Amino acid sequence: MDRPEFFRFHQGEKTLPFDAQEYETRLARLRADMQANGVDACVFTSMHNVAYYSGFLYCAFGRPYALVVTQTEDVTISAGIDAAQPWRRSHGDNITYTDWQRNNHWRAVLSVTGAGRSIGYEADHLTLAQRDLLVSFLKPAATLDVAPITMRQRMHKSAAEIALIRSCAQVADVGGYAIRDAIRAGTREIDVAMAGRDAMELEIARRFPDAEYRDTWVWFQSGMNTDGAHNPVTGRVLQPGDILSLNTFPMISAYYTALERTLFVDTVDAASLAIWEANVAAHEYGMSLLKPGASCADVTDRINAFFAERDLLQYRTFGYGHSFGILSHYYGREAGLELREDIDTVLAPGMVISMEPMLTVPEGTPGSGGYREHDILVITDEGHENITGYPYGPAFNVIC
Numbered sequence: 001m002d003r004p005e006f007f008r009f010h011q012g013e014k015t016l017p018f019d020a021q022e023y024e025t026r027l028a029r030l031r032a033d034m035q036a037n038g039v040d041a042c043v044f045t046s047m048h049n050v051a052y053y054s055g056f057l058y059c060a061f062g063r064p065y066a067l068v069v070t071q072t073e074d075v076t077i078s079a080g081i082d083a084a085q086p087w088r089r090s091h092g093d094n095i096t097y098t099d100w101q102r103n104n105h106w107r108a109v110l111s112v113t114g115a116g117r118s119i120g121y122e123a124d125h126l127t128l129a130q131r132d133l134l135v136s137f138l139k140p141a142a143t144l145d146v147a148p149i150t151m152r153q154r155m156h157k158s159a160a161e162i163a164l165i166r167s168c169a170q171v172a173d174v175g176g177y178a179i180r181d182a183i184r185a186g187t188r189e190i191d192v193a194m195a196g197r198d199a200m201e202l203e204i205a206r207r208f209p210d211a212e213y214r215d216t217w218v219w220f221q222s223g224m225n226t227d228g229a230h231n232p233v234t235g236r237v238l239q240p241g242d243i244l245s246l247n248t249f250p251m252i253s254a255y256y257t258a259l260e261r262t263l264f265v266d267t268v269d270a271a272s273l274a275i276w277e278a279n280v281a282a283h284e285y286g287m288s289l290l291k292p293g294a295s296c297a298d299v300t301d302r303i304n305a306f307f308a309e310r311d312l313l314q315y316r317t318f319g320y321g322h323s324f325g326i327l328s329h330y331y332g333r334e335a336g337l338e339l340r341e342d343i344d345t346v347l348a349p350g351m352v353i354s355m356e357p358m359l360t361v362p363e364g365t366p367g368s369g370g371y372r373e374h375d376i377l378v379i380t381d382e383g384h385e386n387i388t389g390y391p392y393g394p395a396f397n398v399i400c
Helices: 020-036 047-054 104-113 128-138 147-155 159-182 189-207 270-289 296-309
Strands: 041-044 066-069 074-079 093-097 118-121 142-145 217-222 243-249 259-265 352-355 358-361 369-372 375-379 384-386
Touching (some): 020 047, 020 066, 020 147, 041 047, 041 104, 047 066, 047 147, 066 104, 093 104, 104 128, 118 128, 159 217, 159 243, 159 375, 189 217, 189 243, 243 369, 259 270, 259 369, 270 296, 270 358, 270 375
Parallel strands (some): 041 118, 118 142
Antiparallel strands (some): 066 074, 217 243, 243 259, 358 369
16 A cells, blocks of 8 residues: 555635635735745744634644745645645645654655745744754755744734624623623532533534634632632632632634623622722723823833732732734733733734733732733724623622
């Protein structure tokens, strides 16, 4: 039996999150950057860049995947276990590599790049072992880390991306209302979380009947478990007076959105109410600062001053917001668009960013727990558009 190193297996119809022109526009911008930097071929290995430029979100399961982009080709490289699904979900061509011998993945990559060329790669993703294989098989004349270049491109959203993100935010609201309806003393965190997740997945299937459904999730925390923004769900039973943290994360075609809210079960004590209201005020103040021309560092400094005036800055735990797009809790990050002291990026129309101040008051201190509000804003020519609809604050979120 002839056992090829790689082959093309194409069947079915292509189904993508965006039309072909959206991907051609992204690739044209990338190719212009490649030409300006003397790069002959980019070998993308991260889930986020493969998905951004091709539409295909791979499931690695220990196998290498790639997207190779030259001035004339864009080809996803996928494992045989996926059959033709990567081709159906890729804008361009697809090559399937076999596992008859080790490193057929890199032989498939080489078939597109050729040897001795200038290669762009992602230093923030490519492992040392895979980089050694890149050098061994491709024998590049030069290499360049293109991760910063691609991140800057992803930070500026197209009209089609903003439309998808807006729909995602509406799905997050659906999950929020389902969670609110499920909250009652005596219920476990996991039961409330499942109600929100199920509601979102059903809404995604209704809105996007041709999509792939995966990765949508909820973090719903109570009591001390609210102290960290990314604390997993537990089986803790809700008690009257508990502080709660609602976090819904619908995933549609690799695009991430979020809704995050502070709530209380039945009642909220005076100390907790004062901290909650201060965080809501910081949230509103922070949103007012998000407009074209504002720098991430300046917005951060202003909110820091707001909290310092109220003797609450010591309870801040992380930055005040971040970009949205192709990312999730296990891939992607547009670190150049985060509201932190060390980020000097200037906001511009077409960027999408959250405002999410969080205060964590330690156990044993009046008002202990984690307080967080989170809205998603699209930066416009005039200022911003808030695309989050679920209400924040005590008037709506003390659940009796």
